[in-house]
Amino acid sequence: MIKIRNVRKSFEEMEAVENVSIEVNKGSIYGLLGSNGAGKTTLLKLLAGIYAEDEGYVAINGQPVFENPVIKERIFFIQDHPYFLPQYTVNQMAQFYQNIYSRWDDGRFEELAAIFEMDIHKKIHRFSKGIQRQAAFILALSARPEVLILDEPMDGLDPVMRKKVKSLLIDEVAEREMTILISSHNLREVEDLCDFIGIMHKGRMILEKDLDDLKTDTHKIQVAFKGSVPAIFDPLKILHKEKRGSIMICIVKGDAKEISSYVEQFKPVIFDMLPLTLEEIFIYEMGDIGYAVQNILG
Numbered sequence: 001m002i003k004i005r006n007v008r009k010s011f012e013e014m015e016a017v018e019n020v021s022i023e024v025n026k027g028s029i030y031g032l033l034g035s036n037g038a039g040k041t042t043l044l045k046l047l048a049g050i051y052a053e054d055e056g057y058v059a060i061n062g063q064p065v066f067e068n069p070v071i072k073e074r075i076f077f078i079q080d081h082p083y084f085l086p087q088y089t090v091n092q093m094a095q096f097y098q099n100i101y102s103r104w105d106d107g108r109f110e111e112l113a114a115i116f117e118m119d120i121h122k123k124i125h126r127f128s129k130g131i132q133r134q135a136a137f138i139l140a141l142s143a144r145p146e147v148l149i150l151d152e153p154m155d156g157l158d159p160v161m162r163k164k165v166k167s168l169l170i171d172e173v174a175e176r177e178m179t180i181l182i183s184s185h186n187l188r189e190v191e192d193l194c195d196f197i198g199i200m201h202k203g204r205m206i207l208e209k210d211l212d213d214l215k216t217d218t219h220k221i222q223v224a225f226k227g228s229v230p231a232i233f234d235p236l237k238i239l240h241k242e243k244r245g246s247i248m249i250c251i252v253k254g255d256a257k258e259i260s261s262y263v264e265q266f267k268p269v270i271f272d273m274l275p276l277t278l279e280e281i282f283i284y285e286m287g288d289i290g291y292a293v294q295n296i297l298g
Ligand SMILES: Nc1ncnc2c1ncn2[C@@H]1O[C@H](COP(=O)(O)OP(=O)(O)OP(=O)(O)O)[C@@H](O)[C@H]1O
Pocket: 011, 014, 015, 016, 034, 035, 036, 037, 038, 039, 040, 041, 042, 043, 185
């Protein structure tokens, strides 16, 4: 669906995106994380066809995006400062987009306006930042895009609205296989939404992960034995191990049931398997550069 291959983009001397490749399958939600200036917005603008790549290629459905109106009509991009025509109401913006997007859905527009309790006849610039963002979501989803590109979409939304927006996005993905690329500074903000996560740092992609695999595959175990610790750990794939008093804490990769039945053979006096946050997984997975990632995710 989305294919970004060895892409570079510079601004004068500054290389904003350096040799980045990502692929996003139809119906997936890809979270692009990174600190300020990492190159996230530049990458999203390359995908939206706002910038031309200096090298590499950016394609959707096998076709280049830049200067390609057929593909652009299938993309909706909500920028970090959503764009509206000056003095326009939500309804007037809807008419504007209706002329651009052939799959624009009036029924959906009315439905979403009702869900958000949006005053569609009010001028958008008079709305607060959060309400303007809600208006952008209503317009974006009514355009029925195949690809939705979101730059810091939760910025300015209160917790109730975040939940509402997330569930609407998940519904669109489930019902009609919309594909989403979403940027954020904050892993916790998007971890329940994304199937894949890519972390950018100084223009480069430093880590990419499939979240489903990660969450089912990585566990924290706490274990204690009577007397000394038997040498049971060798066959386990351990990312991290530390001793706190008589308790051994390990971060282990593998199937939860297999790990449990293996450890239980050695009759531990304490044995717990605890859930890990995604942030912890990233930090343990990345070893030495985990600390750098901790700052990025912070
Ligand atoms: N139009 C531009 N002209 C010159 N430099 C630019 C331009 N756009 C981005 N840059 C530079 O490219 C680098 C990457 O910026 P970008 O906005 O893509 O980062 P980001 O990851 O989105 O950051 P943030 O999280 O702060 O929004 C930065 O050093 C920025 O100063």
